[in-house]
Amino acid sequence: MQFGKSLAAVIALAATxxxxxxxxxxxxxxxxxxxxxxxxxSLAGRTIRIGGDAQTAPFFMRDPxxxxxxxxxxxxxxxxxxxxxxxxxxxxIGAWSGILPAVVADQADVFFDNLYYTPERAKQVDYVLYMQxxxxxxxxxxxxxNINSVDDYCGHAIAVGVGTVEEPVVRKKSxxxxxxxxxxxxxxxxxxxxxxxxxxxxxxxxxxxxxxTVTDEQVKMHPDKFARAFMTLSGFNIxxxxxxxxxxxxxxxxxxxxxxxxxxxxxxxxxxxxxxPALQVTAEVKTE
Amino acid sequence: MxxxxxxxWTLCLLxxxxxxxxxxxxxxxxxxxxxxxxxxxxxxxxxxxxxFSPFMLTGAWVAIKIASVAMVIGVVLGLLLALMRLSxxxxxxxxxWFYIWFVRGTxxxxxxxxxxxxxxxxxxxxxxxxxxVIGFALNEAAFSAELIxxxxxxVSRNQSVAAASLGMGWLLTLRxxxxxxxxxxxxxxxxNNTISMIKLTSIASIIFVNELTxxxxxxxxxxxxxxxxxxxxGIIYLTITSAISLLQIWLERxxxxxRERAEPGVSTLxxxxxxxxxxxxxxxxxxxxxxxxxxxxxKPRSEDAKPGHGWIENLLAETATQARQGETFVVCxxxxxxxxxxxxxRGIDFDVKRGEVVTILGPSGSGKSTLLRxxxxxxxxxxxxxxxxxxxxxxxxxxxxxxxSGNLARARAxxxxxxxxxxxxxxxxxxALQNVTEAPIHVHGVDSTKAGMLGTQLLRSVGLQxxxxxxxxxxxxxxxxxxAIARALAIRPKLMLFxxxxxxLDPELVGEVLAVMRRLAEAGMTMIVVTHEVRxxxxxxxxxxxxxxxxxxxxxxxxxxxxxxxxxxTRRFLRMVVREExxxxxxxxx
Numbered sequence: 001m002q003f004g005k006s007l008a009a010v011i012a013l014a015a016t017x018x019x020x021x022x023x024x025x026x027x028x029x030x031x032x033x034x035x036x037x038x039x040x041x042s043l044a045g046r047t048i049r050i051g052g053d054a055q056t057a058p059f060f061m062r063d064p065x066x067x068x069x070x071x072x073x074x075x076x077x078x079x080x081x082x083x084x085x086x087x088x089x090x091x092x093i094g095a096w097s098g099i100l101p102a103v104v105a106d107q108a109d110v111f112f113d114n115l116y117y118t119p120e121r122a123k124q125v126d127y128v129l130y131m132q133x134x135x136x137x138x139x140x141x142x143x144x145x146n147i148n149s150v151d152d153y154c155g156h157a158i159a160v161g162v163g164t165v166e167e168p169v170v171r172k173k174s175x176x177x178x179x180x181x182x183x184x185x186x187x188x189x190x191x192x193x194x195x196x197x198x199x200x201x202x203x204x205x206x207x208x209x210x211x212x213t214v215t216d217e218q219v220k221m222h223p224d225k226f227a228r229a230f231m232t233l234s235g236f237n238i239x240x241x242x243x244x245x246x247x248x249x250x251x252x253x254x255x256x257x258x259x260x261x262x263x264x265x266x267x268x269x270x271x272x273x274x275x276x277p278a279l280q281v282t283a284e285v286k287t288e
Numbered sequence: 289m290x291x292x293x294x295x296x297w298t299l300c301l302l303x304x305x306x307x308x309x310x311x312x313x314x315x316x317x318x319x320x321x322x323x324x325x326x327x328x329x330x331x332x333x334x335x336x337x338x339x340f341s342p343f344m345l346t347g348a349w350v351a352i353k354i355a356s357v358a359m360v361i362g363v364v365l366g367l368l369l370a371l372m373r374l375s376x377x378x379x380x381x382x383x384x385w386f387y388i389w390f391v392r393g394t395x396x397x398x399x400x401x402x403x404x405x406x407x408x409x410x411x412x413x414x415x416x417x418x419x420x421v422i423g424f425a426l427n428e429a430a431f432s433a434e435l436i437x438x439x440x441x442x443v444s445r446n447q448s449v450a451a452a453s454l455g456m457g458w459l460l461t462l463r464x465x466x467x468x469x470x471x472x473x474x475x476x477x478x479x480n481n482t483i484s485m486i487k488l489t490s491i492a493s494i495i496f497v498n499e500l501t502x503x504x505x506x507x508x509x510x511x512x513x514x515x516x517x518x519x520x521x522g523i524i525y526l527t528i529t530s531a532i533s534l535l536q537i538w539l540e541r542x543x544x545x546x547r548e549r550a551e552p553g554v555s556t557l558x559x560x561x562x563x564x565x566x567x568x569x570x571x572x573x574x575x576x577x578x579x580x581x582x583x584x585x586x587k588p589r590s591e592d593a594k595p596g597h598g599w600i601e602n603l604l605a606e607t608a609t610q611a612r613q614g615e616t617f618v619v620c621x622x623x624x625x626x627x628x629x630x631x632x633x634r635g636i637d638f639d640v641k642r643g644e645v646v647t648i649l650g651p652s653g654s655g656k657s658t659l660l661r662x663x664x665x666x667x668x669x670x671x672x673x674x675x676x677x678x679x680x681x682x683x684x685x686x687x688x689x690x691x692x693s694g695n696l697a698r699a700r701a702x703x704x705x706x707x708x709x710x711x712x713x714x715x716x717x718x719x720a721l722q723n724v725t726e727a728p729i730h731v732h733g734v735d736s737t738k739a740g741m742l743g744t745q746l747l748r749s750v751g752l753q754x755x756x757x758x759x760x761x762x763x764x765x766x767x768x769x770x771x772a773i774a775r776a777l778a779i780r781p782k783l784m785l786f787x788x789x790x791x792x793l794d795p796e797l798v799g800e801v802l803a804v805m806r807r808l809a810e811a812g813m814t815m816i817v818v819t820h821e822v823r824x825x826x827x828x829x830x831x832x833x834x835x836x837x838x839x840x841x842x843x844x845x846x847x848x849x850x851x852x853x854x855x856x857x858t859r860r861f862l863r864m865v866v867r868e869e870x871x872x873x874x875x876x877x878x
Binding site for chain 2: 193
């Protein structure tokens with residue numbers, strides 16, 4: 001009995017010690033900048049390097065009023081997440097294709113720039129998903145080649161970004177065209193969205209496939225040049241990515257996004273940058 | 289500002305303006321063509337705003353910083369690699385070859401990503417800037433190594449042979465003789481590399497370098513004003529590369545000895561149009577005016593070949609060679625040498641006494657020049673012994689298996705053996721005086737003022753007081769050879785070696801060189817002269833050695849060997865040479 005009592009006392013004490021702080025001091029559903037060290041110990045004193053290319057309007061771009069500032073839906077969302085926790089951060093601007101390798105190699109901490117989720121990528125990084133992607137097929141005003149779906153691609157010049165999820169889709173379609181005895185697709189690849197859009201402008205491509213928001217933005221700005229041929233919900237989700245094992249950081253992003261979704265901040269940012277609010281998905285951690 | 293300069297500047301400005309206008313017109317037309325609107329003016333007016341935007345200029349500054357640091361490191365490493373490539377020790381040259389092969393052959397993008405993202409796994413984590421500098425420097429090293437190697441190889445080998453004969457070590461030779469001349473060939477390539485590196489820094493955006501092109505792309509991604517922003521970037525790039533081009537022009541002038549000391553007063557424009565051709569400077573005419581030689585052996589033809597102030601005699605007195613005249617000075621014992629299995633020297637035994645003048649005669653390929661070059665260890669011997677004044681030069685062991693000692697250059701310098709070459713081998717980028725003072729100052733540590741005085745005296749005593757500041761290419765062959773003799777004398781030699789000193793000269797210039805040699809002989813200098821000048825041998829030499837097929841056929845006083853040869857081979861050779869000489873004399877008369 002004596003022994004049993006002591007044991008119970010020890011367990012009770014241990015339970016108190018271990019659970020007390022979470023009950024009494026920190027709440028994951030609130031922005032508590034002054035409790036960073038308690039909630040995410042490894043983030044205290046760290047400056048998070050946010051990787052982006054500053055070339056993906058309206059997600060991650062230079063502020064037209066002051067080129068030294070970074071703005072855009074993703075940039076503002078990241079800013080809001082880290083401000084919420086009182087985490088220090090800096091922008092790490094480089095070519096899009098170099099950012100994922102840099103996160104893996106610990107040269108940057110988080111990729112927060114219109115990054116689609118793929119199982120392949122998720123083997124190297126941990127995601128927090130926050131929206132779904134739609135692909136826009138941009139063409140010249142009036143859709144001169146009358147392309148209305150991926151099935152109309154055979155024999156046309158279709159441009160996709162290097163290393164994007166659209167690239168394998170179009171390559172597969174080209175093989176299907178060939179198998180069906182039709183002309184193959186003339187696949188053009190571009191390094192950055194701006195040079196892809198130029199392909200439509202100077203008539204070298206019939207379609208440029210890119211994120212719907214980006215292509216719609218172009219149609220809005222230059223209705224005399226561009227039109228949306230069609231859009232597809234690509235089934236891809238967009239999320240932030242951190243190095244495998246950087247758990248405090250991923251938890252902080254997850255908690256932050258949940259808070260921002262709950263208090264409507266994400267919806268406001270969608271509105272601010274002209275993105276369909278229906279694309280929001282509930283924040284969740286996803287990895288392979 | 290001289291005419292030449294003014295013309296140059298005008299031409300540059302015109303070219304740049306022309307390019308700019310052409311470029312802008314082209315882009316403008318295209319822009320207008322596509323939009324179909326009257327946006328051209330607005331487009332044009334917006335460009336300066338981007339050119340002077342701090343955001344863009346910061347990008348340019350990033351590119352300049354990376355390129356300049358990487359260029360300096362790259363060129364230094366490149367020089368090292370070039371020297372390794374030229375090394376006769378094969379593992380060293382193979383390593384350099386492999387490095388260059390690998391770095392030139394792999395994409396620079398990959399190298400940058402490797403440095404930035406893979407090296408941290410082994411604990412080598414560099415900042416963005418450092419990673420970029422390392423990446424570009426390693427790449428530049430590979431490319432400039434080949435440029436520098438080509439430059440070094442473009443410098444005639446006789447330059448380093450001459451330096452070696454003066455006791456200059458390889459580093460000194462590289463620094464003072466080879467590189468300054470190689471620069472002419474290296475500089476245009478290096479300027480190319482610098483310019484392409486400035487522009488190529490944009491690929492470092494993959495490792496987060498935000499330089500000019502990448503920043504332009506970011507602006508374009510946001511406002512889609514391709515032509516405006518990229519034209520602004522183009523203007524900034526042109527400004528930077530123009531500065532590099534100007535630096536290139538300045539450096540090329542500095543290292544172009546021919547142009548550097550061109551006659552003042554003749555502008556580039558005049559030269560381009562041929563207007564300066566009618567004018568001739570007095571100096572340019574001088575070498576051609578030597579009178580036609582009648583007796584080319586005995587009398588110095590031109591005024592300036594006459595003895596100066598007896599300085600040669602003083603020099604010899606100072607080196608105290610006359611104190612022990614007559615004792616054995618140079619000893620060669622059983623000397624063997626072969627090139628690739630062909631025996632060039634076959635057991636030569638040969639002595640020279642102090643103060644003696646020995647001429648070596650013999651047909652081409654008889655091994656006489658090789659023997660001469662082995663006396664001051666310009667060529668290693670396969671077997672045998674050679675001593676000068678009782679000392680082995682650069683050998684720690686001689687005999688059946690000669691072993692070279694450590695510092696050959698020092699040994700050559702200490703031996704104080706002057707050498708004069710068939711093709712003069714003057715240092716092309718140095719004036720006559722600099723040629724003469726180079727070894728005293730940089731090998732023997734003589735104070736430069738004192739060396740300059742001695743050099744001037746020496747040049748005067750070989751009759752070249754008017755050509756002290758002239759570069760070799762401005763001098764006639766005979767004058768060059770006399771500078772070469774003065775240069776050899778400047779190290780206060782105990783022994784002078786002459787390797788066919790008059791063979792490359794026009795017949796009318798031979799006399800002035802022989803006159804100087806004759807005076808040296810009369811003053812008591814110990815001399816070994818490889819020559820075809822039979823008359824000189826007869827009149828000046830104490831002893832004549834006849835060589836054929838790597839052997840000494842006969843030797844003795846000229847009266848014996850030349851006038852009464854015992855061997856058929858000697859007779860045959862002399863018959864041929866004497867006939868040639870008389871033909872030349874006839875030609876000179878006519």
